[in-house]
Amino acid sequence: MRLHPSVYEAFQVVMRSGTISGAADYLGRSQPAVSRMIDKLESSVGVKLFERRKGRVLPTHAAHLLLDEVERLFVSLSSLDDFSRRMEEGQDGGIRIAALPALGMDFMPEVISRFSKDRPLARVKLNVRMSVSVEKWVATQQVDFGLAETPFQLSGFGTRIFADTVYIAAIPADHPLAQEEVIRPEHLRGEPLIGWTISVSARRIFDDIMQGAGIIPQQLIETTMSATMCNMVKRGLGLAVVDPFTAWANPDARIVYRPFLPQIPCRFALLQPDTRTPTVLATELIGHAESLRDEVLADMA
Template sequence: MNLSYFAAFRAVMMAGTVSGAAQILGRSQPAVSRLLDKLEYELGVQLFERRKGLVTPTPQAHALLTEIERAYVSLDSLRTSALRLTKGEVSEISVATMPALGIDFIPYALSQYHSDWPNIKVTLTVRTSARVEEYAAAQQIDFGFAEMPYRRSGFKVEVFSTAPYVVAVPESHPFADRTSLGLEDLSNTRFISYSAFAPGRNLFDQASRSSGVETDYTYETNLSAPAYSMVKRGLGVAIIDPFTAVLQKSEQVRVLPLAPTIPFRVSLIRPETRPSSPAMEALIETMRELKERVLSELPV
């Protein structure tokens, strides 16, 4: 199958129109349309609904895009490996991470790392823990950070942090003067919960059932960062990860310990076939040192 078919398909999905895809690819609009027609013919599947010049992706198109994006990640990994062989040294490090560390923590670490390793290119990809695990199993990254548990093999796992989740409370909230909060407290106020598919949600549901506490949420989100922002704007209280709690610190929010303690288990995962290097080990060590400084600011 001609790879140009997939390039045309991916460009249309990215641009939303055939004309936009033609600009991305530097080809004519009729040429892109022909490539799409050939792809659909060879697959025997309709990928787009065409009405009055508009193309609307079908469910099959979205499923195909997921597989194509994986292929492009593999191609990028191949390019990186070839560059390393050509130069005989590591010039680029590929890192994938869960959002809790990718939004603030790793950019902070990179700002410190750059002064000692200014010529190292670092590619940071922020994805869900499940996707980071998938990249590591496919040997497509140098290392990554993900929340346990794991469902694949092909990588080594090291514990990076088990610091506990904490509770973020609006500064004006009646709970703001407390020294800690329990699950029963969360059932008696407006609560911002993790989405059902977030790893932390399962932990909290299990802890609530074990404690005989029923919590109901007012708002729901899959990440700590928007939950913290909701708290800052007085929408309720939220359980958030410790890295977000410290690095997004605001005078409008109080951060309190949660009882019982629920660990936020983050692991460093390393693909088995990707070689290490002094530059990569230096970056990991920078992250470990920063982690200790950040977590030392948590309330006890």
């Protein structure tokens, strides 16, 4: 017969107190209830555990042997409880994330900072990779979730749009174009530009826009990250078109940000492996990310 752990707990307390009444007081149960639990345990193990004498219970040799087993049981249960607590707090396993640089360099550190105030013992591993690598990490189940720019080529994960926004122009504060409210392709004619490498999807859209306007971009410097582009703009090396999350992370008196028209879509998605159920901690961290996202996009609007 499989007994509830409370029966073994009652037995352990009776062994320590020496009386049914004392055990009942400790457990917050009635004396008859504790007596029935002891009777059930004796019936289950098939041996007599106590001799009743003048209001006291005297444990038999079998009771002492059983106590050793019960105490080992409760040590194991305590270990399981401790394991559950560590898992809940993120001390074991923790959260693994992969994020593209636009979100991984400044945005996610702020998200993790907010998350850690609620979960100070949680372990977090943040891998900053280009979107194509983030896609691979999620598809091969190496992370709890990823943040990458659409579109995607692989399968094995579910997606939902995390941010649907547009790229904006970054201009040196002392440049004449800093006075414009909106930057258009014709403003960039003959201007030194800091552009993306051809591997970045937004580069291809930008090139199509400029070609449609009959302008050959003067892109003397190319890079893969908006953060690097902002740092170059601050140094007067040219103008750039960057994502709003990087712009939010790079406030500086030497740079101003303006809308760019026609719009270049900036769509970041949340990727989660198909075969892995989101953990409580991962869900909480995603919630912090969504809250900060709303703040960023409101600030940059």
